[in-house]
Amino acid sequence: MTRRPSMLPLVLEGVGFDAGGRTIVDRIDLVLDAGPRTVVLGPNGAGKSVLLRLCHGLLAPSRGRVHWAQVERAGEARRQAMVFQRPVLLRRSVLGNLLFALAVAHVPRASREARARDALARVGLAGLGDRPARVLSGGEQQRLALARAWMLQPEVLFLDEPTANLDPGATREIEAIVQSIHASGTKIVMVTHNLGQAQRVADEIVFIDRGRIVERSAVDRFFARPATPEADAFLKGELPWH
Amino acid sequence: MALTRRGLCALVLAATAALPALAQDRSITVASTTSTEQSGLFGHLLPAFTRKTGIHVRVVALGTGQALDVGRRGDADVVFVHDRVAEDRFVAEGSGVDRRDVMYNDFVLVGPKSDPARVAGGKDIAAALKAIAQAKAPFVSRGDKSGTHAAELRYFKLAGVDPAQGKGSWYRETGSGMGPALNTAASMNAYLLADRATWLAFRNRGELGIVVEGDRRLFNPYGVILVNPAKHPHVRQAEARAFIDWLVSDEGQATIAGYRIAGEQLFFPDASK
Amino acid sequence: MNTVALAFDQAFALVAGGDAQLVRIVLLSLGVSTAAVALAAVLAFPLGAAVGVARFPGRAAVVIVLNALLGLPAVVVGLAIYLLLSRAGPLGSLGILFTPSAMVVAQAVLVFPLIAALARQAVADAWRDYREQLLSLGASRWRSAFALLHDLRLSLVTIVLAAFGRAIAEVGAVMIVGGNIDGVTRVMTTAIALETSKGDLPLALGLGIVLLAIVLALNLLAHVLRERTQERA
Numbered sequence: 107m108t109r110r111p112s113m114l115p116l117v118l119e120g121v122g123f124d125a126g127g128r129t130i131v132d133r134i135d136l137v138l139d140a141g142p143r144t145v146v147l148g149p150n151g152a153g154k155s156v157l158l159r160l161c162h163g164l165l166a167p168s169r170g171r172v173h174w175a176q177v178e179r180a181g182e183a184r185r186q187a188m189v190f191q192r193p194v195l196l197r198r199s200v201l202g203n204l205l206f207a208l209a210v211a212h213v214p215r216a217s218r219e220a221r222a223r224d225a226l227a228r229v230g231l232a233g234l235g236d237r238p239a240r241v242l243s244g245g246e247q248q249r250l251a252l253a254r255a256w257m258l259q260p261e262v263l264f265l266d267e268p269t270a271n272l273d274p275g276a277t278r279e280i281e282a283i284v285q286s287i288h289a290s291g292t293k294i295v296m297v298t299h300n301l302g303q304a305q306r307v308a309d310e311i312v313f314i315d316r317g318r319i320v321e322r323s324a325v326d327r328f329f330a331r332p333a334t335p336e337a338d339a340f341l342k343g344e345l346p347w348h
Numbered sequence: 349m350a351l352t353r354r355g356l357c358a359l360v361l362a363a364t365a366a367l368p369a370l371a372q373d374r375s376i377t378v379a380s381t382t383s384t385e386q387s388g389l390f391g392h393l394l395p396a397f398t399r400k401t402g403i404h405v406r407v408v409a410l411g412t413g414q415a416l417d418v419g420r421r422g423d424a425d426v427v428f429v430h431d432r433v434a435e436d437r438f439v440a441e442g443s444g445v446d447r448r449d450v451m452y453n454d455f456v457l458v459g460p461k462s463d464p465a466r467v468a469g470g471k472d473i474a475a476a477l478k479a480i481a482q483a484k485a486p487f488v489s490r491g492d493k494s495g496t497h498a499a500e501l502r503y504f505k506l507a508g509v510d511p512a513q514g515k516g517s518w519y520r521e522t523g524s525g526m527g528p529a530l531n532t533a534a535s536m537n538a539y540l541l542a543d544r545a546t547w548l549a550f551r552n553r554g555e556l557g558i559v560v561e562g563d564r565r566l567f568n569p570y571g572v573i574l575v576n577p578a579k580h581p582h583v584r585q586a587e588a589r590a591f592i593d594w595l596v597s598d599e600g601q602a603t604i605a606g607y608r609i610a611g612e613q614l615f616f617p618d619a620s621k
Numbered sequence: 622m623n624t625v626a627l628a629f630d631q632a633f634a635l636v637a638g639g640d641a642q643l644v645r646i647v648l649l650s651l652g653v654s655t656a657a658v659a660l661a662a663v664l665a666f667p668l669g670a671a672v673g674v675a676r677f678p679g680r681a682a683v684v685i686v687l688n689a690l691l692g693l694p695a696v697v698v699g700l701a702i703y704l705l706l707s708r709a710g711p712l713g714s715l716g717i718l719f720t721p722s723a724m725v726v727a728q729a730v731l732v733f734p735l736i737a738a739l740a741r742q743a744v745a746d747a748w749r750d751y752r753e754q755l756l757s758l759g760a761s762r763w764r765s766a767f768a769l770l771h772d773l774r775l776s777l778v779t780i781v782l783a784a785f786g787r788a789i790a791e792v793g794a795v796m797i798v799g800g801n802i803d804g805v806t807r808v809m810t811t812a813i814a815l816e817t818s819k820g821d822l823p824l825a826l827g828l829g830i831v832l833l834a835i836v837l838a839l840n841l842l843a844h845v846l847r848e849r850t851q852e853r854a
Binding site: 377382386390391406407408409410420421422423524525526527528530531534549550551552553580582 | 707708709710713716718719800801802803805815817818819820821822
Binding site for chain 3: 159162164183184187188190194196197198206207210211254
């Protein structure tokens with residue numbers, strides 16, 4: 107795995123984010139440690155995606171600090187990765203997309219192809235290397251995005267509703283790959299609105315409502331005995347038999 | 349993708365290679381006038397010179413004012429124009445040396461069949477212009493500092509007329525070469541002073557025809573001048589002098605006289621010195 | 622009407638006769654414009670892409686100026702290049718005035734803003750979709766710009782064609798810097814201008830028809846190429 111000192115824990119202190127005159131998230135205090143798979147849940151518009159992007163550095167907080175134990179230096183390969191709801195692939199071959207990511211990470215040219223093919227094999231896309239990435243099915247494209255993220259052995263993998271656009275079969279495939287990535291030592295932080303998925307994938311739930319973290323607990327406890335009225339209402343709204 | 353990129357490179361290389369070799373071994377640049385080029389004289393004259401000497405002549409055809417300006421800047425080796433006053437000034441200011449007479453052609457006054465100023469058949473250019481001004485008949489001028497334009501202004505002066513008075517009504521300045529001005533006159537049915545050579549080669553006459561010709565004052569002499577090598581050291585002196593010498597030689601003069609359109613001689617050799 | 626009919630006759634006669642002078646003029650036109658577009662594209666694509674992805678103070682001003690340059694009159698460009706390349710000017714010692722090289726330079730300057738502005742627009746639009754993923758991967762702005770240019774390559778073909786069309790159709794700049802020298806710097810447009818001023822309108826129009834046919838053929842070729850690459854997506 108990584109011989110470098112870990113980037114975790116990730117600490118958010120008093121983080122807030124405003125956009126378009128509105129406050130999207132506010133007074134976020136959060137510590138993410140290595141280990142448990144963290145799933146972020148919440149109703150629509152709660153600020154889940156914004157929170158994820160603040161963690162990953164795609165957005166800068168309007169207030170407060172986001173800080174890692176180890177700072178990533180410019181020019182070095184990234185040690186965290188993110189997979190989006192809609193996979194963004196370049197208009198080139200499947201293998202080409204992976205080679206691009208390896209080039210960005212300054213991986214020596216000689217070892218690129220082998221690593222790329224290995225990554226494809228791990229997600230079950232071996233043999234599709236020369237296919238144009240754009241002609242793959244939605245599920246295959248998302249698997250490719252995961253392969254691209256996993257290939258560089260990130261310490262943290264953020265996922266923003268990765269299966270929202272996929273059918274149940276493809277969804278299971280994605281979840282299996284996420285599980286493998288977790289098993290290889292990467293910290294998983296995932297946003298989903300699929301409660302069944304949350305129960306399958308998570309070790310702990312971070313529940314966010316109207317821009318504030320309202321509850322955080324182990325997955326079984328969250329679903330069985332939500333501690334806050336907001337979480338309770340949320341689960342009732344989604345699961346009629348609760 | 350690599351294939352398309354390589355293909356594109358090949359295309360660009362081929363395209364650039366297709367560009368004719370510049371600055372061939374022996375060539376000179378001659379700044380002359382559009383009227384001379386449009387008369388077709390160069391097509392007849394230059395191949396004879398190149399055959400004899402192996403020197404290629406590249407003619408840049410502009411208005412007289414512009415041609416002399418090109419010479420002044422050193423962008424040509426020789427200037428070959430027809431405006432004695434401007435030529436003398438060119439030499440006096442040190443931009444050119446060794447001016448030689450070469451030939452002359454003549455101007456003609458062309459006008460519409462309807463002839464509103466009643467000048468057709470006349471032999472006096474000054475009288476004709478006076479009549480046109482009085483009748484306020486439409487008159488097209490090149491207005492472009494060319495040799496033709498300079499001549500036209502001289503004739504108006506002889507007639508005691510100030511054409512500027514007519515600007516905006518009967519006197520129309522196009523600021524263009526001989527051909528475009530002829531096009532304009534043809535479509536406006538206006539009078540126009542043209543050099544005979546361009547007129548004979550001009551195809552789009554409409555209702556225009558020659559109304560006045562033969563006045564001695566209508567003769568239009570051409571001079572050739574070497575751009576001053578002292579001022580512009582890069583001037584190809586040897587080849588340029590070869591061209592000038594050939595133009596005034598018996599052979600060159602005979603070639604000039606031999607150029608005809610529809611059996612008519614256009615240019616009359618005039619090299620005296 | 623008669624002139625137009627004569628013009629078509631002339632056009633066919635010229636092409637069928639394989640007139641050597643016509644062939645030379647056509648090849649020169651194609652060569653000059655191709656070289657000009659290639660030269661401009663090599664510089665303008667990266668510049669346009671860079672402005673498309675970058676954020677820097679004054680970027681809006683750069684974009685406004687770039688778009689404004691689209692309206693640059695060809696004859697003004699020609700005059701400026703002439704003054705630069707004249708012996709009396711700063712670059713006179715290059716000695717390329719009144720040669721095809723000067724024409725390539727003038728046309729390149731003319732189409733540079735077109736290519737840069739269109740590339741910038743295409744890249745900026747795509748950047749909206751790609752930005753988060755490329756930043757997440759850790760790609761630098763430059764690498765992102767080039768990756769987008771590669772992804773947009775089909776659109777770039779259209780841009781190149783637009784630039785080529787502008788270059789091969791213009792007459793003001795190449796007339797001034799080339800001098801319309803017979804056999805050396807005479808291209809289709811300057812030849813048409815010359816024949817028009819000589820009053821030989823059918824011939825001028827005939828040449829115009831030949832020019833249009835060439836541009837049409839090139840666009841057709843590009844369309845076929847685009848369709849083929851689309852299939853292989």
